Amino acid sequence: MMHAAMKGAYKRKKSEEQARLGAILVWSSIGVVFLSLMIIFSYAIMQAGDALTEEDFDHAGEDTWTADIKVDDLGLISGSINSMEDNFRIRVTVYDSRDNVMERYDQRTPVTISVQVFEAGTYTIEIEIRGSSESFEDLDISISSTGLDVLMACCGFLGFIIIFLCLFITGSILLIVSFFTRRGELRQERPPVLYGPPTYHHIVQGTTPDHSSSLDGQWHVDYHADEKDMTVQGRDEGVGPW
């Protein structure tokens, strides 16, 4: 009997330690997420480059407009070109610093551009209006460059993801295991004890009933007694006189 009690206490202690470790790991994983987001966001914002609108473009010839955009690292030139009213055909060409064509789009608006660049430098964007009756003023342009050391960003991001997942999954498993081993106890610890006014503690003197003591039909007592006809001490769990 004593051995069983000690075993129970040991299991309870072990389960508690398991749950505590699980909670620490889960909260640590949240900390890792916040830290990694701060670092990644900071890095991305630091690398934010130029932004172009239609006002930044210069007239470079008949129906042709150009603008330069800088990229300070490996990165991306991306954006969109929309027409204010009816769609019309345009040709967008992205040149590198040596005037080589990197990408060309020849289509009706809206045009979405996305060009990966692999070296720092000044890139030129050329827009040619192909429709006969439309003008450059009909365009709404939003293009930006983002320099990003892709390798570093990917490695950093992957590293954080791996750390987060390890902590989060291990913590969750520990919590779930603890939860299922202590599920019965959880069901006994119901909100009735805690909701509303403070718990009404009550000492009951008298003969033990079969299940519970219902004095005024509103509340009952749980008690600790192995035999009938003995004095019991109980705790109110129902509605009291408040």
Add this chain to the structure above:
Amino acid sequence: MVGPFLGMFYGILSVMLPVLSLTAWTLIFILFFPYSREVFLKMVFHRGTMGALRYIMIGLTPIVFFFSSITSAGLSVLGEAVFMGIIYIFDSSMSPVSQMLSLMSAGPIEESMKLAVAVLVYITIQILWRSKPKDPRRDRVREGMITGCFVGASFGFFESLLYLFSNFMTLATDGPSFGSVDPILWRFILGVMIHALYTGIASAGLGRRTITGKVLITAAFLTVSVVLHALNNGIQGFIVLILEMDNVLGWLISDIAQGLLILIGMVIFIVTWKVSHR
């Protein structure tokens, strides 16, 4: 290109502002709504319980928060992408009206998805903490509203993280202006709260006694939250896209109108909360 210190400052703020907003609004909520304090302490810290269960509850809270935010945000993004696709089929040039419609679509799509997740979380909580005999001190309508607020706040937190990053990126690229600072302040002060408020309203029917009551009242409150959310997004779209007031005055008018809508939402929430008291 911004310097390293300013970049780091903006990056840290992108993450810390939603955290601060979430903490502040949680404190305000549990301060002004005492029943939520009871539930909060019970659910999050498992007050009154010693040992493993306390740690289980402390550990489960971020898991449920994470699950709620990822699920509701993921489903919403999917729904909005489908809606955008449909709009694009009919209007490939994306006229201002179409753009405004796509902004307003966030109302029904996001609110439905958040409510779906709130229902799931609510059912789980009720299964785990069902009380026998039924405890008259428990107020299930309020528990439903608190669950809705929790799920809404998780969605708002996730959305604010992404939007604030984008807003700080714009601030770094374009430099400080009213147009770049206003969304940051707006998102910081109300980004988390507005979603918690709308989902809290939508979840007011979850705790009703009968299935019919649950369905009808939830449908009614969901409609209210959808209308408020859609109007909230639509006003901004209407002023900036249709009236073409993409200037300080336009943004101010839009802020005031949105503020009024939030006030209406708060009144509806408080009245529902008070009326639900049994």
